[in-house]
Amino acid sequence: MKFLLSSFFILxxxxxxxxxxxxxxxxxxxxxxxxxxxxKASPIPTDSGVFLxxxxxxxxxxxxxxxxxxNSLSTDPSNPENIxxxxxxxxxxxxxxxxxxxxxxxxxxxxxxxxxxxxxxxKNVYAASAWGVTISRDxxxxxxxxNEGLVEKFSNSIVVDHLNPKRLLVATTAGLFVSYDSAETWxxxxxxxxxxxxxxxxxxxxxxxxxxxxxxxxxxxxxxxxxxxxxxxxxLSTANIYGVTTDPFNGENLAAGGWGTGIWISTDGGKSWKNxxxxxxxxxxxxxxxxxxxxxxxxxxxxxEGTFYSDDMGVTWRSDDVVVPGATGSIxxxxxxxxxxxxxxx
Numbered sequence: 001m002k003f004l005l006s007s008f009f010i011l012x013x014x015x016x017x018x019x020x021x022x023x024x025x026x027x028x029x030x031x032x033x034x035x036x037x038x039x040k041a042s043p044i045p046t047d048s049g050v051f052l053x054x055x056x057x058x059x060x061x062x063x064x065x066x067x068x069x070x071n072s073l074s075t076d077p078s079n080p081e082n083i084x085x086x087x088x089x090x091x092x093x094x095x096x097x098x099x100x101x102x103x104x105x106x107x108x109x110x111x112x113x114x115x116x117x118x119x120x121x122x123k124n125v126y127a128a129s130a131w132g133v134t135i136s137r138d139x140x141x142x143x144x145x146x147n148e149g150l151v152e153k154f155s156n157s158i159v160v161d162h163l164n165p166k167r168l169l170v171a172t173t174a175g176l177f178v179s180y181d182s183a184e185t186w187x188x189x190x191x192x193x194x195x196x197x198x199x200x201x202x203x204x205x206x207x208x209x210x211x212x213x214x215x216x217x218x219x220x221x222x223x224x225x226x227x228x229x230x231x232x233x234x235x236l237s238t239a240n241i242y243g244v245t246t247d248p249f250n251g252e253n254l255a256a257g258g259w260g261t262g263i264w265i266s267t268d269g270g271k272s273w274k275n276x277x278x279x280x281x282x283x284x285x286x287x288x289x290x291x292x293x294x295x296x297x298x299x300x301x302x303x304x305e306g307t308f309y310s311d312d313m314g315v316t317w318r319s320d321d322v323v324v325p326g327a328t329g330s331i332x333x334x335x336x337x338x339x340x341x342x343x344x345x346x
Contacts, residue, residue: 029299033337052344064083125140132155133150170186198241214240218236245298286335307334
């Protein structure tokens with residue numbers, strides 16, 4: 001365990017350039033929301049947007065603009081004041097740590113599902129969308145399509161290899177594709193099923209481990225840095241898996257969940273799996289993530305029934321779906337499109 005912890009911090013901070021003393025960052029859990037079931041009939045989506053989790057007060061706080069469909073977000077590792085939101089109507093950017101925001105894409109870019117930033121060069125920004133991969137080479141000022149080699153364009157996720165930032169993997173409706181030239185060209189990874197990949201993640205403690213959720217084929221796993229992939233979690237073999245995650249402190253810990261499945265957990269690198277979500281109020285899981293700040297904590301969002309965490313690998317679950325007084329909107333009963341961690345300025 002000491003080796004895994006050391007490996008995690010070496011890899012995590014190796015992706016961040018040295019920052020000035022007054023620019024120290026900390027990992028923060030975010031929830032990217034669609035509407036909640038309590039949303040009233042109104043053109044103003046009061047229950048949508050992004051919330052950050054306040055670990056001190058154990059409360060959720062609204063962050064950023066109230067946008068009806070936020071699918072994910074990311075911060076620039078070299079300058080965490082630059083924050084990007086992946087939204088249904090395009091990409092929204094802040095350059096002042098979330099104080100002000102503006103849309104940086106035009107009518108050609110929409111239905112953005114995921115956005116990631118090159119850890120070695122914050123000018124390179126990559127977005128997955130219903131229309132393929134969209135890239136920026138100037139930090140988000142301009143955008144262009146980057147779909148050469150993709151069989152199908154609809155993409156649910158994209159990940160930059162933090163050890164080799166020219167290499168990216170993208171999850172499409174025709175399987176997984178890899179680029180070795182910063183998304184200029186793509187080629188299919190032949191060992192993955194040629195079906196829709198719904199979620200994709202890479203482990204920080206052990207970078208050889210990648211995990212993906214599929215449509216109708218459960219979970220697939222790679223233990224050789226994404227080169228070859230195999231099916232895992234037989235109990236989920238026919239399920240639609242929307243949430244997949246690996247423990248940044250321990251590469252042996254994996255979790256997956258989808259529609260009607262609850263949360264399944266492996267503590268041996270995918271050799272065996274256990275259903276640990278039976279006590280959750282809904283078995284429909286929309287997103288899940290291991291905690292990057294607290295070792296051993298797992299988060300899971302259920303469809304319209306709340307977001308929960310477990311500190312004992314899913315044996316018991318607790319909910320802090322509460323928003324601080326005065327905050328606009330609520331995470332209660334939300335459709336959470338993505339859970340994850342961003343580096344924010346303290």
